[in-house]
Amino acid sequence: MYTFNFRRASNLDEAQQIHQSSSDAVYVAGGMTLIPSLKLRLANPDDVVDLSQIDGLGSISSADGVVSIGAMARHCEVAATSDIPALAALANRIGDAQVRNRGTIGGSLANNDPAADYPAAVLGLGAIVHTNARAIAGDDFFVDLFETALDEGEIITRVDFPIPRRAAYAKFANQASKYAVVGVMVAETDAGIRVGVTGAAACAFRLTSFEEALSTNMSASALDGVEVDSSDFNSDLHASAAYRGSLVTVMAKQAVDQLTT
């Protein structure tokens, strides 16, 4: 690991001030991606700004049909919530127990790993990502590989998930890392059917062709014959683009079959 200054922030303003005054700073939430990256010398920041001492960033509450999850809420805490079972089940299948005890929803979303699970939930459930500056619609949040709509130094504070009528998440997990080779969240919401896909491409996306087919007929068979364009999909030692394309359909069908309230 290269050397860096470990900086503690006691509130959001202080965190952002430290970030702005540094030539190269990075926030650490749970650190489940950042710390391995630092150890592999894939990251070399001057300052690592710890967000864990900021009060109130990890709270989870539910009111008026919306589950509000603080950015520093650990995966294990999201897994223990009951208002959106599909979201809890998704959180419970991230990594392993030790990762779920440290990793946070805000850190995962800000990192925007193409194989992370939460992005499928943000898109599939139509969540709103709140930051210290503004509210960003989930549909606008994921921009590209490890790239989000967050400005430099902007900090996620919470994510608001509207409670769906029914939802389910199905994932084909890499057997070693448990990252999603492909994961699909299917949800029946007050605003219609939503399908969020992660793992397949540079970042998570909504699959509107599936949403339209399922709006007409909410059954797995409705997806038969609906083509998935895999030309831009990821291809690596775990799966080819074509294989991921096939998995998108298979996982979406599994999710439809598992829809729960």
Place this chain on the structure above:
Amino acid sequence: MKVDLTVNGSEHAVDVADNALLSDVLRETLGLTGTHVGCDTSQCGACTVHLNGRSVKACTVLAGQADGGDVTTIEGIANGDDLHPMQVAFRANHALQCGFCTPGMIMSAIDLVQSADGPLSAEDVRDGLEGNFCRCTGYHNIVKAVLDAQANM
């Protein structure tokens, strides 16, 4: 950098490098070498300790992140000469071969049992210990030991 830690019930104020890991502090600053560093890449779980009651990989926590925290290591779970029920069960079930993964396995297994809603099945234990590798591949007896221990915890 000053870091305050409570480790196995004792308070410590340590002065460590900004990029020190919790595993470095435990092993090198405090001499608690029961916490093993196996892969040092967040995969094997041999370095698992409890931070504020939950299992974490000590090689993947910066010391500064643990500031003010309560840490329990493998050295802190027995009560004097009385082994923790999980340690007793590991011995009774021959749940270790070379023993390198054992401290991490035991710390993970204790958190698994303590945070379970009800009795764990063998499948629950295998899922729950996903983050711990035994390269002797002695998983069968480890699962037996955890199932055995949960009755006594």
